[in-house]
């Protein structure tokens with residue numbers, strides 16, 4: 628479904644090759660994880676797979692479409708509907724509620740009411756339905772992370788890519804997130820996460836291990 632072919636990446640300011648000819652395939656129905664020590668390139672790999680960071684060499688294809696050949700408008704559409712990326716850091720806007728943050732990216736494609744109803748049901752599924760009307764600064768790290776995942780999942784994208792979705796969270800919250808993502812993948816989608824969380828072994832269908840070169 629989402630495939631990398633000979634993907635190589637090097638940052639301009641950093642001579643080290645971070646990704647060296649990586650061939651990888653994220654399959655439908657699979658919950659896949661990328662592990663490796665800090666600096667091994669997990670976040671870089673996720674951003675390349677998400678169509679956010681153009682590789683120096685190689686291609687990333689989503690159902691045979693080369694993501695890096697697309698026009699900005701087409702790529703934005705894919706990012707809204709098909710491949711949703713959840714960065715490690717919180718990117719919720721401060722001055723609007725959690726619910727507004729979740730529905731905002733999609734207002735052009737569906738009604739506010741429908742989006743909010745769906746968002747609240749997903750927030751409830753993740754145990755934070757009561758926080759929909761709160762502002763992001765009123766949420767803990769684990770609550771914000773769950774809200775960001777709801778935002779990514781809102782339009783049922785085929786692919787969710789999440790960078791360290793459970794880092795820094797307690798075991799119960801972390802496992803709740805991993806179960807949600809695992810169930811999401813099983814429903815015929817694909818999920819790719821980067822993680823250090825050892826509990827991933829109980830959830831992921833496969834694990835790619837990156838090594839610092």
Ligand SMILES: Nc1ncnc2c1ncn2[C@@H]1O[C@H](COP(=O)(O)OP(=O)(O)O)[C@@H](O)[C@H]1O
Nearest residue numbers: 638640641645664665666667668669670671672
């Ligand atoms: N914007 C950047 N410019 C230069 N080097 C970077 C940049 N982002 C990351 N790096 C370097 O690339 C390597 C891989 O980083 P990253 O993909 O974030 O690894 P991980 O997520 O596994 O910790 C690290 O050595 C990091 O310092």
Ligand SMILES: [Mg+2]
Nearest residue numbers: 669670671821
């Ligand atoms: Mg990282």
